[in-house]
Amino acid sequence: MTMRQDTGIATAAAALARTPGQAGWRHDALAGRTAVVTGGSSGIGLATADLLLACGAAVAICGRDTVRLDAAAQGLRQRHPDARLLARTCNVLDESSVGDFAGQVERELGPAAMLINNAGQGRVSTFASTGDAAWSEELHLKFFSVIYPTRAFLPQLAQSASELGDAAIVCSNSLLARQPEPHMVATSAARAGLLNLVRSLATEFAPQGIRVNGILIGLIESGQWRRRFEARSESELDWTAWTRELARTKHIPLGRLGRPDEAAQAVVFLASPLSSYTTGSHIDISGGHSRNA
Numbered sequence: 593m594t595m596r597q598d599t600g601i602a603t604a605a606a607a608l609a610r611t612p613g614q615a616g617w618r619h620d621a622l623a624g625r626t627a628v629v630t631g632g633s634s635g636i637g638l639a640t641a642d643l644l645l646a647c648g649a650a651v652a653i654c655g656r657d658t659v660r661l662d663a664a665a666q667g668l669r670q671r672h673p674d675a676r677l678l679a680r681t682c683n684v685l686d687e688s689s690v691g692d693f694a695g696q697v698e699r700e701l702g703p704a705a706m707l708i709n710n711a712g713q714g715r716v717s718t719f720a721s722t723g724d725a726a727w728s729e730e731l732h733l734k735f736f737s738v739i740y741p742t743r744a745f746l747p748q749l750a751q752s753a754s755e756l757g758d759a760a761i762v763c764s765n766s767l768l769a770r771q772p773e774p775h776m777v778a779t780s781a782a783r784a785g786l787l788n789l790v791r792s793l794a795t796e797f798a799p800q801g802i803r804v805n806g807i808l809i810g811l812i813e814s815g816q817w818r819r820r821f822e823a824r825s826e827s828e829l830d831w832t833a834w835t836r837e838l839a840r841t842k843h844i845p846l847g848r849l850g851r852p853d854e855a856a857q858a859v860v861f862l863a864s865p866l867s868s869y870t871t872g873s874h875i876d877i878s879g880g881h882s883r884n885a
């Protein structure tokens with residue numbers, strides 16, 4: 593995690609702690625609640641875990657790469673020495689591994705009250721360049737990365753809702769769900785499906801007191817964009833110049849890519865009781881990139 597992200601998280605936590613008129617928002621606002629962040633070892637997921645810990649929640653993160661996961665956990669423990677943190681290798685597309693992860697969370701941190709379905713990545717391909725295997729892989733990733741964790745953690749969320757009065761699922765989705773791009777045809781279609789799924793789950797789970805929402809991400813600086821930067825052809829541009837140029841060519845009104853902590857703030861709002869009357873909805877985190885009114 594960069595210093596820039598650290599500053600953002602600290603600022604967000606401080607802002608939450610002093611928000612006037614919101615007695616419930618303090619640095620320990622989420623104490624006594626357990627949060628699970630899939631894909632919590634990098635980018636938006638890592639920033640979300642950081643902010644949840646800053647707000648006093650017990651947090652479990654997972655990812656596939658052990659080295660990245662261990663580095664993330666070490667950084668989080670340094671920043672939050674008293675943190676109740678569980679980091680476990682888990683591929684969200686492996687249902688039995690997700691089930692084991694859910695069991696460990698319940699045993700070590702108590703039942704989850706917040707599930708952040710964040711793990712994943714985008715696929716750059718047009719209709720012409722997307723074969724059947726790629727279509728299946730992309731649709732499988734975008735749906736089952738939500739289906740398996742949601743199924744595994746649902747009993748815990750229902751228990752938390754009954755004991756604490758609120759439980760929530762938040763899905764990291766993309767602006768592509770509403771604003772498809774031809775160069776990301778499969779990801780766009782799959783993201784639209786997830787948008788629809790969130791709406792259905794919100795209705796089905798509402799009687800159990802579990803809210804379901806999502807964020808629509810535009811372009812956020814993260815591992816995904818770092819990887820594309822490293823594979824760039826215009827090698828004379830550094831990261832700052834490259835991302836600024838990207839924002840210009842994409843016509844992003846705020847003129848820059850977003851930071852992971854800016855997405856994390858929306859996720860934590862939707863995961864927390866601060867949004868207790870919000871379900872089935874999405875917050876746009878795109879710097880004005882959305883063309884929707």
Ligand SMILES: NC(=O)c1ccc[n+]([C@@H]2O[C@H](COP(=O)([O-])OP(=O)(O)OC[C@H]3O[C@@H](n4cnc5c(N)ncnc54)[C@H](OP(=O)(O)O)[C@@H]3O)[C@@H](O)[C@H]2O)c1
Nearest residue numbers: 631633634635636655656657683684711712811812814815
């Ligand atoms: N950044 C953007 O501009 C943007 C835009 C639209 C949507 N999104 C979505 O936002 C979410 C977070 O992305 P990010 O930008 O923060 O990317 P990132 O920095 O690459 O982080 C992705 C995280 O997901 C984990 N992950 C990926 N596949 C996984 C799997 N099958 N099982 C478990 N963990 C997995 C990664 O760890 P391992 O690789 O070690 O498993 C990593 O922790 C993703 O769903 C992404 O598609 C991002």
